[in-house]
Amino acid sequence: MKKNVIARGEMWHIQVMREGRRIRFSTKLKANKENKEYILRNFERLIEEHLNPPKLQHKKPEKRSLEYYLNRTLNNAKALREGSQITYKQYYNFLLGYFGGICVENIGREEIEKFYLYLGRQDISKVRGRSIVRFLKHSLGLALYDEVINRNPVFPCKFSTLKESKKIEPFNLSEVKAILEIAKGKEYPKWFCNLLKVAFFTGMRCGELFALRKEDIDFTRNKISITRAIKQHDGKASKPKTTSGIREIDLLPPVREALLAQIESQGGKTYLFSHTRGNPFRSSADFRDIWASVLKSAGLEYRTFYTTRHSFASIMLSEGEEAMWVSKTLGHENLNITLEFYAKFLENEQKPRAVFLNNI
Known part of the structure; x- marks a missing residue:
C-alpha cells in the first residue's frame, strides 16, 4: 500500500485506496517534518482508528453523600x-x-x-x-x-403541623408610659429607666443597644450612629446583623434626655449600658428579673425585652409617622420587610382623600 501523506491547509492528510474505496482524512497534525515521520510510522493504525473510531466512554458521575x-x-x-x-x-x-x-x-x-x-x-x-x-x-x-443528580427533589410544603411563629404583641403608648413611670421608682436602678427610653424610642435591636458608646451620639446633629452590635454568644462587638443595620437614626427628645443622664452617671465606661465592671450586656437575660418586676408592677403580662423594638414600630406607625422613616430607623433592608410585620398598625383613620383634586 502506497503511503500518501499530503499537506493541505497546513495540516497533514492521508489519502489511500483500500478495497476499491478511496479514503481521505485529516490527521489534524501540523504539516512539518516530525509529524510526517510520525504518520508514516503509524500509517496503518491511523487509518484503522479513522475507520473504527474508539467509542467514547461516558464517565459516570461520582457518587457523593x-x-x-x-x-x-x-x-x-x-x-x-x-x-x-x-x-x-x-x-x-x-x-x-x-x-x-x-x-x-x-x-x-x-x-x-x-x-x-x-x-x-x-x-x-x-x-x-x-x-x-x-x-x-x-x-x-x-x-x-455538579450533575450528580438530574433534579432537585425538594418540593414546597405548608408544614401545617408546625407551630406558628409567636404573634407580635407590642405595648401601646399608654402601656409604655406606665412602664417608664414604674421604672423611675427608687427600687430600680437609674440606668434601667434610661435603657428603656432608648429601647422604646429608637427601636434598636438588643445587641445594637448594648454596643452603644458615647462617641456614637451626636448631640449637635441629634443623631445616633449604629455601627456595631454585641454578639450574644461571646459578648464581643461586631458589625450589625445586616448591611442596612449600619445606619444613623434620629435622636428623639426622650432618648436625648436618657442618654445625657446615662453618660453623666455611667462613670466613663466604654459602653453606656453595661455591668458594674464595664462588660457590656450580652442579652436581655442579664436584667430579666428587673424587667419582669417592672411589668408585673405595671399590671402587664410578661413579654420579652425585644418587644420594645416591636413597640417602637407599632406606636410610630399608628401615630402617623412615615413608614419609610420607621423602616430606616429599624435598619430593615427595605420597606416590604417593615410592612410584612407591622402593616396592621398603619394609621387608617377615615378622612377625605385626594382633596387637591376637588377644584379640577
Missing part, C-alpha cells in the same frame, strides 16, 4: 456573621442527624416526604422548619449543579 453537600453549604456560610454561622451549624446537625451518610442519588420525592413528616413532629416553629428545608434544598442544588 448528602453530608458532602451539607458541608459545602455550611462552608459557604462562613462569610456571614458568627450568629448566623451558629444557626447554619444547627441546621447542618439536624439534617445530618436525620439523613446520616445517605448518597444524594438515593434521595427522591419519597425520602423528602418522609423527612417532612418527621419535621412536622418536631417542636419547632414554621419559620425554623422552612429554614431547615431551604438549607437542604440549597445543598441538593449544589449536587444538581
Whole structure:
C-alpha cells in the first residue's frame, strides 16, 4: 500500500485506496517534518482508528453523600456573621442527624416526604422548619449543579403541623408610659429607666443597644450612629446583623434626655449600658428579673425585652409617622420587610382623600 501523506491547509492528510474505496482524512497534525515521520510510522493504525473510531466512554458521575453537600453549604456560610454561622451549624446537625451518610442519588420525592413528616413532629416553629428545608434544598442544588443528580427533589410544603411563629404583641403608648413611670421608682436602678427610653424610642435591636458608646451620639446633629452590635454568644462587638443595620437614626427628645443622664452617671465606661465592671450586656437575660418586676408592677403580662423594638414600630406607625422613616430607623433592608410585620398598625383613620383634586 502506497503511503500518501499530503499537506493541505497546513495540516497533514492521508489519502489511500483500500478495497476499491478511496479514503481521505485529516490527521489534524501540523504539516512539518516530525509529524510526517510520525504518520508514516503509524500509517496503518491511523487509518484503522479513522475507520473504527474508539467509542467514547461516558464517565459516570461520582457518587457523593448528602453530608458532602451539607458541608459545602455550611462552608459557604462562613462569610456571614458568627450568629448566623451558629444557626447554619444547627441546621447542618439536624439534617445530618436525620439523613446520616445517605448518597444524594438515593434521595427522591419519597425520602423528602418522609423527612417532612418527621419535621412536622418536631417542636419547632414554621419559620425554623422552612429554614431547615431551604438549607437542604440549597445543598441538593449544589449536587444538581455538579450533575450528580438530574433534579432537585425538594418540593414546597405548608408544614401545617408546625407551630406558628409567636404573634407580635407590642405595648401601646399608654402601656409604655406606665412602664417608664414604674421604672423611675427608687427600687430600680437609674440606668434601667434610661435603657428603656432608648429601647422604646429608637427601636434598636438588643445587641445594637448594648454596643452603644458615647462617641456614637451626636448631640449637635441629634443623631445616633449604629455601627456595631454585641454578639450574644461571646459578648464581643461586631458589625450589625445586616448591611442596612449600619445606619444613623434620629435622636428623639426622650432618648436625648436618657442618654445625657446615662453618660453623666455611667462613670466613663466604654459602653453606656453595661455591668458594674464595664462588660457590656450580652442579652436581655442579664436584667430579666428587673424587667419582669417592672411589668408585673405595671399590671402587664410578661413579654420579652425585644418587644420594645416591636413597640417602637407599632406606636410610630399608628401615630402617623412615615413608614419609610420607621423602616430606616429599624435598619430593615427595605420597606416590604417593615410592612410584612407591622402593616396592621398603619394609621387608617377615615378622612377625605385626594382633596387637591376637588377644584379640577
